[in-house]
Amino acid sequence: MCFLAVISVWALFHPMHAKAQGETTSAIAGQVSDESGGAIPNARVTITSNETGLKRSMLTDHTGRFQFPQLAPASYTV
Secondary structure: OHHHHHHHHHHHHOOOOOOOOOOOOEEEEEEOEOOOOOEOOOOEEEEEEOOOOOEEEEEOOOOOEEEEEEEOOOOEEO
């Protein structure tokens, strides 16, 4: 019984910390098109973090679509 009490007291003063379940991220996605609504493939799209100035670029796919996944939540300029 004394051993159980010692374990219980130890657990009260030394709580186990839960490990992080994941990281919060966001994404930016869109489509580049001309004035008539036609897709523009291979268009270069650049996003810039307004806080850090960090830039990432990519080319649109054959349908004009682009996606920047797993971005840190922040304000960006496209």
